[in-house]
Amino acid sequence: MSTKQITFYTAAWSPHAERVRFALDEAGAKYTVHEFGLEFNKGPKPEWYYQINPLGKIPALTYGGPAVPPDQPSPESAKLFESLPLLEFIAEIYPEANLLPTDPILRTKARTFIQLYQNYFHDLLKDVFFLGKPADPILQAIETLQQALPPTGFAVGQFSIADIAVAPSFMRMMLFLKSELGAYSEEDGQKMREALASEKFVRFRRYIEDLHEWPSIKKNWDEAFQIGLWKNVPAFQRKATAPT
Ligand SMILES: N[C@@H](CCC(=O)N[C@@H](CS)C(=O)NCC(=O)O)C(=O)O
Numbered sequence: 001m002s003t004k005q006i007t008f009y010t011a012a013w014s015p016h017a018e019r020v021r022f023a024l025d026e027a028g029a030k031y032t033v034h035e036f037g038l039e040f041n042k043g044p045k046p047e048w049y050y051q052i053n054p055l056g057k058i059p060a061l062t063y064g065g066p067a068v069p070p071d072q073p074s075p076e077s078a079k080l081f082e083s084l085p086l087l088e089f090i091a092e093i094y095p096e097a098n099l100l101p102t103d104p105i106l107r108t109k110a111r112t113f114i115q116l117y118q119n120y121f122h123d124l125l126k127d128v129f130f131l132g133k134p135a136d137p138i139l140q141a142i143e144t145l146q147q148a149l150p151p152t153g154f155a156v157g158q159f160s161i162a163d164i165a166v167a168p169s170f171m172r173m174m175l176f177l178k179s180e181l182g183a184y185s186e187e188d189g190q191k192m193r194e195a196l197a198s199e200k201f202v203r204f205r206r207y208i209e210d211l212h213e214w215p216s217i218k219k220n221w222d223e224a225f226q227i228g229l230w231k232n233v234p235a236f237q238r239k240a241t242a243p244t
Helices: 015-026 047-051 083-093 104-129 136-148 161-178 186-197 199-213 223-230
Strands: 006-010 032-035 060-063 078-081
Touching: 006 015, 015 083, 015 161, 060 083, 078 083, 083 161, 104 136, 104 161, 136 186, 136 199, 161 186, 161 199, 161 223, 186 199
Parallel strands: 006 032
Antiparallel strands: 006 060, 060 078
């Protein structure tokens, strides 16, 4: 169990950052939070933040060094960023949390599931829900990921970073559809809702339910907050017809 200081740079709207929060909480980590608002997404970041992540993106962690105010990072702390390596890091410094299986085959399967998600699904959430691009590719991607799931349980049976990596986007997608939020067309909204309610996606739906019920996810997931946030974002509004 790590006892070094951890400062977590995050924003409640960010699915990348939410991965890291789920992992820290799953591990029972003690950490200081520095929360950014939606303005972080729009313009230049505070100058001091580039010392932590030169790319100016969240999430990021400082690890070790003295306890300092989050906007005055110590030269002695490690500066770590990119959500997927951060999940691996948290799994490594909290081995007792079993965020990665000990069996090498299952470890590889967990990483493969993340890779499948990154390769087939990740960018489509933005394409369909923010840019209003056609929905068929996202349904195909969900089918691919559903096929990679075991018959029951989490992505590799036990709960792991594989589930943490996908949960923020999958849960947002289901919430956006249920709440009719997003830039997709009326027809595509109906198509996605009908498909995801059908027998074909019963396993995927069960997986999403299991994610919602997992304690470290349940404690952090606030549907009302997400709806309130996204319903006012201009890029997120419904397009009249599907683009060709
Ligand atoms: N590949 C990065 C992506 C991080 C990312 O795109 N973060 C977004 C929030 S979800 C961000 O910082 N946006 C602000 C910006 O790009 O200016 C990761 O996995 O951490």
